[in-house]
Amino acid sequence: MAVEHRPPAGAVSGRQEKARPMTKITPQQRAACRLCVTENLPFALWREPGDDGFRMICGSGAPRVEPVFGGSGGQPAFVMAPFRTDDGNRAWHLPAEVLITADGARFWTGAGFSQTPVTPAQSRLAGGAEGGGIQAPATTVPVPEPVSAPDYEARVTRAVAAIHAGACDKIVLSRVDARDLPVGHDLCALADDLARVHPHAFVSLVSSQPTGTWLTATPEILLHADDTGLRTMALAGTQWPDPDSDPDTDPADLIWSDKIVEEQGFVAAFIRDAFAAEGIAGVSETPPATVRAANLYHLRSDFRAPAAPEPQLAGLLRRLHPTSAVCGMPRAGAHDFILAEEGDTRSFYTGYLGPKRVGAGTRLYVNLRSARVLRDRILLHVGGGIVAASDPALEWQETVEKTRTIGQVL
Template sequence: MEFREHIKYRFFDLLIDKNISFSLYRLPGEREICLVLQTSDQSETFDSLSDLNNRKGFVIAPFQLSRETPIVLIQPDIVLTGEGIIFDFLYKSSFTNTQSSIFYKESKATTFDHYQKGYTKFHEALVDGAFKKLVLSRTFEISRNEQFSAGLSFQNACNKYPDNFIFLCNSPESGTWLGCSPEILVSGQNGNWTTDALAGTKKTSDINNNVIWDNKNRLEQQIVIEYMQEQLLKADIKSTYSEPKTIRSGNLAHLKSEFTFHIDDSSKIGNLLNLLHPSPAVCGFPKKEAFDFIIENEGYDRKYYSGFLGYLDVDNKTDLFVNLRCMQIFKDNLRLFAGGGILPSSELISEWKETEYKLQTILSIINE
C-alpha cells in the first residue's frame, strides 16, 4: 500500500506521542533510512562510557553525564532498513494506532545580551592564557505550530543534507532529538576505525571553491588534531590522519582531517569513547579545565547537544557521530542548539553570526 509522503513520515510523530523508544537515522552518503525500535518500556541507562563495552544498540550520550542525562541505549529489538519495509511494518503494527495529542505554548529565544555576557567571560579567560580554546554555545527556542512534524522534518533533513548523519530519536530517558551532523566521533568495523578532527566554520555563500581559511579557523582545527593524536597515543593506538580539507554541510563549510587506526579488541569501544569525548571541537583545550569552565559559566545545561549518538555494534559496524546541529522537541516548543570555538583572536559579532548560521541549518528543515 502506498502512502502520500506527508502521511507516512507522520508515523514517527505517533511513535513520539506514545513515547516509544526508537531511533530513525540515515548515514552520510546513503539513501536508505534505518529504524531501531525497542519493544520494552525502559531503555538501558549508564553513568560511564566504559559501560558501553560489549554493548549493542542505538546510543545517545550527553555532553555532561548526570542523573538527569545518563547514557541511553535503545535496544535493537526490531531493526529495519529501507522506506518500504519500515512503513509497511508501521502501518501493520500496533505502535501507531493512536491519534496525536499535542499542546503548544509561546517560547522566547536566547537574547544577544545573554550571549554577550557569556562571551565576555569566555574571552577574558582565553586572553588571560588559561585556555587555548573554549566552545561557547547557546539555545534558540520557537513555539510549535499545529503543522509541525518531526517525521517530515527528518525527511527534509535527509533531502537537504545528503552528506550528513541525519537522526530522529526518542526515549523516555532522553526526550526527543532531531538533527544532522557532519562529524564522526568513531566509525568502524573489523578492527578498522576512523574519527574526525573537525573545526572551523565559514558560510558557503561567502566563499568560492578555493577556500581561503584564516589563521583563527586553522588554529582551531589544529588544536583538535593535536588532541586526537595525543588521546590515541595514550591508548597505544597508532594512527594516521589526512591533511585538512574543506567539507560542506548545507550552507556552511568546515575544516576536517580524518584519522584512521586499528584496534585489535573492538569490544572495548567504551574505553576509547572515554578518551575522545568530548573533544576540543565541542569543549575546548585543555579539555578537563575547559569542560569544568563551560559547566560553571555557560549558563545552561547542554543535555545531549554536543554529546554523541549512533548505532553501536562492534561485532559488525559502529557509526557514532557528534550531536552538532540539533533540536530537542517538546510538546509546546522546539529548542535549537548552536555553538562555536572561541580563541583569543575571536570577535563577538563574528562568533554570534556563526551561531546564527548554524541555527539556520536546523531551522531550514522544520516543515511548514
C-alpha cells in the same frame, strides 16, 4: 565558493506546492514512530550520510545507561550520551527490539533478528498506529532559556578574557534559539526534509523518556568502529558564504585565517594524543581540507586506525568525548568554564549518538546541528569555538548561521 542562500519566504511556499519527492521514511516506520510517541516508547530513526533510506529501531523496554564498548550483552541499540558525563564510554541504550528498514521489520530474539515477531509487543510495534502528524511526547524535564545576542557576546568576551589570562587555549560556547512549531506539524516530515536537503549529514530523530526528543543533522563523526578499522575526524573552523561571492568559487580556494588553522590544529592534536595514550598504533591522518556542511564550510582532517579490541575502544571513547571541537582545550578547564557560564543546559547537545551493532559495528556521531523537540517548540542548540583572537559579534553571527542547518526545514 559555492553559495547556498536561505530561500526567500516565497520560495519556501513554492517548494511545498510542488509534489513532494518520495518520502524516504517508509509508511511502516512512520506508523511505528506514531505508536512510539503516543505511548512514549523509545525509538530512533536515522539516515547515514550518503544512504538512501532511514533505519529505525524501537522497543517497549526502558532505555538503560550501559558501557558502549566492553559491556555485557550483545543486543543492538541506538546509543545517546549527554555532553556532561563522568564516563564518556557510558550512554543511554535504546534497545533494538524491532528493526525497521525499507525491507520491512525484523525482530530481536536474544541471539539475532528473525523475520517473525517473538513477542506480542514486537507485533504491535511493527503494526504501528494510524493517524495524522507526529509530535513529540510531552516532557516534564526543565528546558533551557534562549540566549540574547548581548548576553552571548558578553559570554564570548569573558571567554576571551579567560583565555588571555591563561586559563585555556580554546573554549567552545553555545546557546539555545527557540522556535515555535506549527500546530499539526509532523516530525517524520521534518526528518525527511532534513535528510533530503543535507545528503551528507547523519540525520536522526530520537525519542525516549530519559533523553527527550532530538532532531539532528550532524557533519561530525566521533568514532566509527567495525572489523575493518576505526575512523574519526578533527572538524573545526567555520565560514559561511558571503551573499555577494561568486557562486562558482571552488571551496578549496577558501582562505582560512591563522586563528582558525590553529583552532583546527588543537582538535587534531587532541585526537592524535587520544590514540597515542590508548596505545593504538598505525593511525593515519589526512592534512586539513575544506569541507562543506549545509550552508557552512569547515576545516577537517580524517583519522583512520586498524580495528582495536573493545577495552581499547572504551578507553578511546572516554578520551575523545567531549572532544576539543565541542568543549575546548585543555578539556577540564574548558568544561568548568562552560558549566559556569551556560549552567547544565546542553543536555544531549555536543554529546554523541548513533547505532551500535545495527549492521556493521558502532557508528557514533557528535550531536551537533541538533535541536531538542518539545510538543509545540523546538530548541536549536548552536555553538562555536572561542580562541584568543575571537570577535564577539562574529561569534554570534556564526551561531546564527549554524541555526540554518535545521532552521532551513522549519
